Amino acid sequence: MIKIDDDLISLETENTGYYLGKRGNLWETLHYGAKIHPDRLALTEKIDSGYGTDVVYREDMGKDALLHLSLDLSPTHKGDYRQTALDVTLANGSSVCDWTFVSAQINEGTWQSEELPFAHEAEQHLVMTYTGTGGLQVDLVYSVFPEADVITRRMILTNAGQVSVILNRALSYQLDLPNYGYQLSTFTGAWAPERHESVRDLTNGRHAFGSSTGTSSHYCNPFFMIYQEDATEETGAVYGFNLIYSGNHFGQVEVGPYQKMRVMAGIQDDGFSWTLEPGQSFESPEAMLTFSKAGKNGMSQNCHNFVKHHIVSKNWASKERPILLNNWEATYFDFNQRKLLKLAKEAKEVGIELFVLDDGWFGQRNSDTDGLGDYDVNLKKLPSGLAGLAKQINKIGLDFGIWIEPEMVSVKSKLYQEHPDWAVSAPGIEPSLGRHQLVLDLCRPEVQDYIIEQINQLLSSANISYVKWDMNRHLSDIFSPSLSNQGQFYHSWVKGLYRILREIMAKHPDILFEGCSNGGNRFDLGMLCYFPQIWTSDNTDVYERMKIQTGTSYGYPQSTMSCHVSDVPNHQTLRNSPIESRFDVASFGILGYELDVTKLPSADKKILQAQIAYYKEHRKLLQFGSFYRLLSPFKMAEQTRWLVVAEDKGQAVLMDAIGRSQPNQESLPVRLPYLEVDYLYDICNRQEQLDIRQFGSLMNAALPVKVNHQGLAVHVVADHYRMTLEKENYQAYGDLLAHAGIKLNQAFTATGFSDKTRLMPDYGARLYDIIKK
Structure with missing residues (x-):
């Protein structure tokens, strides 16, 4: 007022x-x-x-x-x-x-x-x-x-x-x-x-x-x-x-x-x-x-x-987002239609809802050195074109999405050969490259018009329900012949981008657009006015994501953070982490997967099915619930705790996670100050599984016969069966949860083991369901 x-x-x-x-x-x-x-x-x-x-x-x-x-x-x-x-x-x-x-x-x-x-x-x-x-x-x-x-x-x-x-x-x-x-x-x-x-x-x-x-x-x-x-x-x-x-x-x-x-x-x-x-x-x-x-x-x-x-636009403000599989880390540029359809079929089997075709589907785009700007379909890879591929993906039972990078151009492209002056460069100076590409001059109305027309035609050419809009380099060599004062370049360029986005979004209001720029290079309120979600970071390592998502959460809700479960060793850090932990962290956002589901062991496929079923059951809460930081990885010895709470406080999900495991260390009680203090709550953890190979030679301390922990027999068993982890159940009033907190089961310390022991190796995590009785 x-x-x-x-x-x-x-x-x-x-x-x-x-x-x-x-x-x-x-x-x-x-x-x-x-x-x-x-x-x-x-x-x-x-x-x-x-x-x-x-x-x-x-x-x-x-x-x-x-x-x-x-x-x-x-x-x-x-x-x-x-x-x-x-x-x-x-x-x-x-x-x-x-x-x-x-x-x-x-x-x-x-x-x-x-x-x-x-x-x-x-x-x-x-x-x-x-x-x-x-x-x-x-x-x-x-x-x-x-x-x-x-x-x-x-x-x-x-x-x-x-x-x-x-x-x-x-x-x-x-x-x-x-x-x-x-x-x-x-x-x-x-x-x-x-x-x-x-x-x-x-x-x-x-x-x-x-x-x-x-x-x-x-x-x-x-x-x-x-x-x-x-x-x-x-x-x-x-x-x-x-x-x-x-x-x-x-x-x-x-x-x-x-x-x-x-x-x-x-x-x-x-x-x-x-x-x-x-x-x-x-x-x-x-x-x-x-x-x-x-x-x-x-x-x-x-x-x-x-x-x-x-x-966020009204179209998407409270609309639940689909679970996707992105093919990038599964194939990079090396794919064909047969390989994509095989991925899509496996994705459908584990419960994925949206298949996203990333970079490499257009022009001569077989590496990141050429092809940007030429959004004609590569028929050698996709003989039935985008429309045909989308139709087959839809037939499998999945929605279809694509990756584009409209603000950029490759020197090796038809667009650059026809309009070299459309790339940003200063007169008389050879422009510097970033990711082998140049930036299109969005200060110029004719360039804006070209992108608008090109992308509108593309999005109308097939049954596309999702677009990942990328931008993979910073601006340099700033100069535009359309400006008499070059001090106006940066702001004019951004205004040109906004005009492009306004016109494309107006024509395609039902397409879900996800922003991306070298990962999280353009995570801001301006982009969120057009893109209801943004790729949080190219780094999908679970330990790094604890910090990245915590930092992002100070100013932005989890409903704007796109978070993927990827393969290990992680492609950015070469770090190994449990697949359950990768899901636990990624579930506090818009969930996706970025791995080759056709090569997963059967045990991991079952785990993915269980993860996706859990996420679907809790999707509204995880995407739109009130998000709170309980422990920050920046402050509490690499321990992270997040909480999402339903509007009526009748349901919540807690994540408890660690970075590097500390030997012989007790865990702080779990305090939950954002529930109803006068109500009784049931608290139980999501049933998770662990790869027995995590124990290495230690498994011989528990088995009746000695085995070669690196041998074929152990690998065969582990590919099909996983160890079910401890179950914890509590009933407590909200005042206890707020002021005293629950003391969780003891973590593994190498001095003993039982079915109540919390196995929390490096980068371990748990999810807990909290329901008001």
């Missing part, structure tokens, strides 16, 4: 409040955090005699110096020596800019953008208008999403003057908060270890982070959070921030000299320069702000609800 009461503006959600007070020609941020009964006098900054080196802003505002004020919009070079969200060069070369408040208007519903993705179904939005030096006008737009406890911000600049101006920095917001000694968590990484939590103390100075790769990037995700040092997953004050944007981004927290902290984020200003001609407007991406006093899990719940209800 938004209210304007003379010199006080209140923007409130169910549990948070954002309050602004008028101060001369500006507005002061009085408070953002827990919802309160605001009193302007109590919340206003008191400056009666000023401070030693102050530059007094305006005579009619007494001793006010901007450096002491909490401002949503700062005049530049007028005494606010903190970095500001807006930096402009005027026609006369000056960058001094002052602002005067004009009006505040409350509007119902969502503020919609024609060029950028935006959050839908806002309750209300507020537009605060300022006029400034050189004929500039600034509109600050605040949208309120009450049930998600989210407020979004964006800034729109309009040149109402007679001459052009240059935008050097135009962020989505700045937010000044009292400095209570916060910590900052960003989510950083690289290809294969994406979104690991990085924590730093917010000491005096500027703490900047972001991306300059052309995408939101795996180097630093746009999501970040700020919290007081004593905040935990369950308690404490936590702020979360994100951008609805997929390009270069910038975030910064500046701790100033006077007990204030300025938070800012938006388009990366390094390499950015935007010419704003008379009459033109520039719109920044929409930014998400949230607060919770219920700890990091409380803040994450706000983010998850916002994504599920206001970012």
Whole structure:
């Protein structure tokens, strides 16, 4: 709800409040955090005699110096020596800019953008208008999403003057908060270890982070959070921030000299320069702000609800996603129609619902050195074409999906030979390759039109129900002949991509699109407005996925994370891990398989059947339940615990997992603080199985006869039979689960063994069903 009461503006959600007070020609941020009964006098900054080196802003505002004020919009070079969200060069070369408040208007519903993705179904939005030096006008737009406890911000600049101006920095917001000694968590990484939590103390100075790769990037995700040092997953004050944007981004927290902290984020200003001609407007991406006093899990719940209800399209927001088999790690480029159909038949037998044909089905695409851009079917591999293959896959009983990479082009392709100028490159300089490919110039409307036409024709050519949309390199050699100011390249390129996605999605609303970019290189709210799920990482190693999925969960719900069970040794780490553990971790997301099911031992096929049956039974809960982190692999000696809880708290699933097994170590009690404290719950683990070869020569300590643990007989038996693991059953009230916790069976310690022993080797895991009686 938004209210304007003379010199006080209140923007409130169910549990948070954002309050602004008028101060001369500006507005002061009085408070953002827990919802309160605001009193302007109590919340206003008191400056009666000023401070030693102050530059007094305006005579009619007494001793006010901007450096002491909490401002949503700062005049530049007028005494606010903190970095500001807006930096402009005027026609006369000056960058001094002052602002005067004009009006505040409350509007119902969502503020919609024609060029950028935006959050839908806002309750209300507020537009605060300022006029400034050189004929500039600034509109600050605040949208309120009450049930998600989210407020979004964006800034729109309009040149109402007679001459052009240059935008050097135009962020989505700045937010000044009292400095209570916060910590900052960003989510950083690289290809294969994406979104690991990085924590730093917010000491005096500027703490900047972001991306300059052309995408939101795996180097630093746009999501970040700020919290007081004593905040935990369950308690404490936590702020979360994100951008609805997929390009270069910038975030910064500046701790100033006077007990204030300025938070800012938006388009990366390094390499950015935007010419704003008379009459033109520039719109920044929409930014998400949230607060919770219920700890990091409380803040994450706000983010998850916002994504599920206001970012993902209505078509897919609550629609259960199919279990798929992707052929990539089973075949790579080496496949034909016969091999694919054999995979599909085996997939159907274990319960898979969707068969996905990955890279290599088009043009001369027999390796990653050529063929991108030529989406005509390779009839040597697929003699009946995509339509024929899809028909046969459907006949088996599976839906059919494909992989594409429309934003890229290979030098060895018909498209490049016909339109070499469509590839991004700077005049007179040989372009650098990434993954043997170049980037198409999406700044150019004719390139956008070509991709839209090509992909629409492709998707209409066969019964395709799923598309994996990939992007496998960063941008480089940036230059577009369509631009007079090359500082506009990155943002123009992203806007071109968004236009392509809008038009294709509008024509194919029933196709499930999954985003991918070198794995999780473009995992952001902007892409989630078009793709309801994103390939979380190319790294499917179970140990790494515990960390990647934990880090991702701080800002994004599990319903957006595509998670696959792949073969071992893992293709990214060469690590071996139990197949049951791989499923347990992957089940906390959109489940898929990426292995050669035709070569699995019969015992593993039975395990897959049981896994898939379990997932189908719990699919709605696992995909859309409320997700909580109980133990983090970043903090608790490589132990991970996740919990998903149904909306009515009548059902939940717990995952308990370890990284590297520690000898002779007790497990912490399992505390479950997110259930109904007054109800009785049944808790039992999913029955799992273990390969007896895990014991090696130790099996001879239990068998009545000695065997060669590496011999043929053991391998034959193990391929057909697996050892059923311990069963645990408990009944406990929610208060016990919340405050004391269950002490699980003892793990294997080499001092004894019984049918109650928890066999938890390296990267072991268990799932527990929790049902209210």
